[in-house]
Amino acid sequence: MTALTATRLDLAALNAMDRDAFVAAVGPTFENASWIAQAAWSRRPFASVDALHAAMLDVVRQAPEERRLAFLRGHPELAGREAQAGTMTAESTGEQSSAGLDALSREELDEMQHLNRVYRERHGFPFIIAVRRHSRQQIFEALRARAAGSTDVERRTALEQIGLITRGRIDALVGG
Template sequence: MTEATLAPDLNLNAINALDLDDFIAEFGSIFEHSPWVAEGAWAARPFASIDVLHGAMIGVVRSAPRATQIAFLCGHPELAGKEAEAGTMTTESVGEQASAGLNALSKGEIGELRELNARYLDRHGFPFIVAVRRYSKREIFEQLGERIERDSDTELNEALSQIGTITRLRVQAKVSA
């Protein structure tokens, strides 16, 4: 790995100089368990800005076939779900869920969230995804209840939009302007 990849905050010049393997090493975890997103975005270099970098990455996801998008969504953890209990979520997801208080739910809240998550998954075929850093715990519960009732095409688009918000924050945290 090059010296540039060891910096905690990468700048655009360093990013644009990364070879494919180093680029995947740096950005492969931005999209939950999906290094193929970084791999697909690498060819869009040079990136003129953080927005262009993120846009290339989200473009890879948006242009993927629907079945790939659904499989991608299914790779995301449920809110306060089995991955949280087992300690198998990514570091990013742990911090994001904790920021909304989802790591400190009451027994009643855990039960309600599990029931809502199960209904959502049964209806849409992928887990509920929300940019938790943007909402309070109560707002997250309200959104989940409301979004269960949407049609699955609308909800697929919303889930991808939420991932866009989540990953934009992740890229921003990683890249210095």
């Protein structure tokens, strides 16, 4: 079951799930990081969808720096090799498609791949942005600007963007 294809879950039902069911239900909302849902499960019951999302974000924030960095590195590049190979999660595929990143011209794709490489070489993880909140042009502009920024700022910005991405995924999955 994935966040974009699942029937909406009732919060009370989610609170009543055993760990495995909970992780299967909400784990995909945080890209390839079921450890986040595993740790958040022990914080049940959640009074609201806000509380669920906050608990999951807290797990990330409280993780050791190396684990947070590994989490960031586990995200796919925009229109990158995972997209080309069709190996992204269903959530990421839908999000990138919504911004038209699956329909780039050859020139746009070349520029995206170049900018992805520059960003990753500078910061050590892929560029992360809540694509559903941006146009294709805005994504390119943000990638150009953020590639030149401070890595410390980029780590914070990436986590903020993940908060936006995952909130949308959780809202699509869980009803109050």
